[in-house]
Amino acid sequence: MEHTIAPLGDRSFFVTLGEEISPETHHLVRTLTEHLKRKDLHWIEEVVPSYTGVAVYYDARALHAEFSSASPYETAAALFSEFVSGMGREVKEKEKVVEIPVCYGGDFGPDLSGVAKKNGLKEKEVMEIHSSREYLVYMLGFAPGFPFLGGMDETIATPRKASPRLSVPEGSVGIAGSQTGVYPVETPGGWMLIGRTPLSLFRPEEDPPAYLQPGDRVKFYPVSFEEYKRLEEE
Amino acid sequence: MIEVTKPGLLTTIQDLGRRGYQKYGVSPGGAADMLAHRLANIAIGNVADAATLEMTLQGDELSLQEAALISITGADMNPEIDGKPLPMWRPVYVEKGKKLLFRNAGQGLRTYVAIEGGIQGDLFLGSTSTYLSMEAGGYSGRALKEGDMLQKNGRYSLNEEISDRLKHQTNDQGFAYTPWRLPDPSFFQEEIVPEIRVFPGPHYQLFDAESRQAFERGAYQTGSKSDRMGIRFDGEKLTLRNQEEIISEPVTFGTIQVPANGQPILLLADRQTTGGYPKLAQVASVDFSKVAQLRPGEETKFRMITHREAEQLFLCFEDRIQQCALAVRRKVREEMKDGKY
Incomplete structure (x- = not known):
């Protein structure tokens, strides 16, 4: 190598x-x-x-x-x-796809309209495009368990906010340039927020503590607010 | 038990930090001034990973509800008991019921207080260091408040040996200390230079010549927004020869990166694990303690050395710390034999 x-x-x-x-x-x-x-x-x-x-x-x-x-x-x-x-062969690519439920827009995705407007799309179209692709977890960084995902459709690419939010809620799904990611913990951050997942991506009591690992394949699927609430309670 | 009767500005429980979790985006944390933290433990015979208190700029008032062997290192906050100054960098035995008062740091920023056995704290991913942004580890994941009760762990044998001697020699203010003390940090840093020693970072050559010169010659002031994550400097603006997109890469303690506003940021213990800004320089390990003691508003200069020099300085620094720990053990046991103290 x-x-x-x-x-x-x-x-x-x-x-x-x-x-x-x-x-x-x-x-x-x-x-x-x-x-x-x-x-x-x-x-x-x-x-x-x-x-x-x-x-x-x-x-x-x-x-x-x-x-x-x-x-x-x-x-x-x-x-x-x-x-x-002296290293052996290349490892196999992971085949399993991790599915992540996302409730798009509304209070959970305050920047969904901004992303839509910037790209001349309807909010619903941004949602459809974002949840149609399969993403690759390239690395973890920035905050505990934060996955940098690659493979987003350029048609919904949007620059970061000019001034970052002081607090982004846990589970927020965001876009920064042509990257997308999920905030596993509450932290300041500048990504455009389009939705939120009830799934916990950082689990310090588990080994490994990060739910997603480099090499994982990820797919988002839209859920209603009721479904989000139900999953959150599970 | 130790009661916090008056909290300082930002006092947290810290240890050597979390190892092996950076790949999950978890900051290593731990004492910002690792040298002062380690020396505080060495002075009283604690193990290296015993947790200490890290006080920032303004110290606490602590009430000892039981006798304890302690040591104080780092910035001098003029610690005292009943108006009598407590000496630093050495073991101090304090009787039950005494109040330790720490004031403002006259120089430096962070003071460390080690207590026999080490301070108990919440364990989070293998460390009791307080992880402020995650509200985890240490004392409920936060800075100490009035009324907090600190518990200590069981004593180590060297703690006992030092304590047993000192407890018969307490003064009117109820404390006693050894005649010997640990050397100053400058002893471990090999030479006394006021500058922070750095070596070129991976993107050093991407900066224009004027910026590289400005960084090496100019003075940089520690900004008020500095914290345990990093120091934000104010000084001459640093720019790249050409605007370039930098791919996010791992960063480490002492990495100096430059965001678009041209003002360098020096990363400390609670840093993010990766960064996407150009990395201009890297502080040599031997000077980590110096950067952790920079006060807001304080001016500092950098001095370029080679990576090889930084390595040599680090090896020498570590050797001296080991020698120091050994010397403390010898000193205590010799003096026991001689019936001194």
């Missing part, structure tokens, strides 16, 4: 596997992450996958003690490249 390694901090590095956001690069990231999970290299403390690569936090003191190298980074990078070249 072709890759480049560069320092992040003085105890971490970033492995670049591609230059742009694409399902192909994502697949490389997921393959590398999965192999690292299976192998459990003792000098690695934490692995954080993202769109185009993987951040690796390593134990610089342990590497220095074990290899008495002048630069723990160089040792770590060499060990890592060795691991990558």
Whole structure:
């Protein structure tokens, strides 16, 4: 697997596997992450996958003690490249599609009309377009359990709000540029909100605590306010 | 038990933070000034991951409902008991019923108080650190309030050894302390330089030459909107040579990123796990403690070093912390043998 390694901090590095956001690069990231999970290299403390690569936090003191190298980074990078070249096959793509109920518009989606207007569509059309596609979870970040989803139809792409909201309610479904995502926890945020899901995407009592994982396929389906309430109680 | 009789500005329970959850978008959290936190624990013989109190700018008034061995590190908030100053950076034994008063930090921003056994807190994803934005961990996920009761865990053997000696030597104000103290943070930081040492970040070359120069030469003021997530600096505007779209990537403690307004943000303990702004520079680990102590309004300068230098400084820094912990153990046990204290 072709890759480049560069320092992040003085105890971490970033492995670049591609230059742009694409399902192909994502697949490389997921393959590398999965192999690292299976192998459990003792000098690695934490692995954080993202769109185009993987951040690796390593134990610089342990590497220095074990290899008495002048630069723990160089040792770590060499060990890592060795691991990558001996790595097995690419992992399989996930086939299961996670279905997420969304109640669009109204108080739950205060920006639905804005998104519709910006794109010359009716609110109902935005809803139909948003819930017709299958999305890929590229990475988690920004807030606990927050999935960055790719694959949205450009016809409903809308820039972020000029000034972010101080508080976005849990479960809010939003659009930012040509990305869509779900706020798993209440947080400040600038995405255009088009609806809300009653599904809890961050579950600290479960392992893993994030309901969606990189590589998952996601599909939204519209539900009525009554249905939302019923699902919320479940 | 310890009662918070008067809360400070922002006092939270913190430990080493959460490890292994960044991939789920969970911030590592933990003490902002990890060096001061670790030294507070080392001074009294606590384990490294024992939780301490992190006070910000203005400290609390704490009432000890039982005797305790404590230590105070970080910013000097002129701590006292009944008008008598409490020394910092060393073990202090305090009798039951005493009131510890912390005032405003004259210099620095954050003070750490370690208590024998460590402070109990809610466990959230493997850490008792207070995660303010999630309202989880620590003391009900929030800053301390008047009337809060803090519990401590069972004592470690070194806690006991230090305590047993000091408790026979208390003064009129009901406290006693060791003649020895830990070295200043500058000892661990290898050299005393006022600047924050940084090395180039992944997007350093994308900035125009004037901006790179301005960053290395100019002074940057800590903005009032700074918090445990990050420091927002005010200073000369930093711009990219060409406007570029940066793909969101993982960021870490000490990452200096520059949003469109050109004012750098330095990420701290409660940072987001990923960021989509260009990353200009990265603070060397050895100076993390310094950045965590920058006060709102304070001016700071940066000094460019190499990544390799940052690594060497970090190894030396860690060695000295280990030596320090060992020296405390030796000191306590030697003095016990000699019947000192």
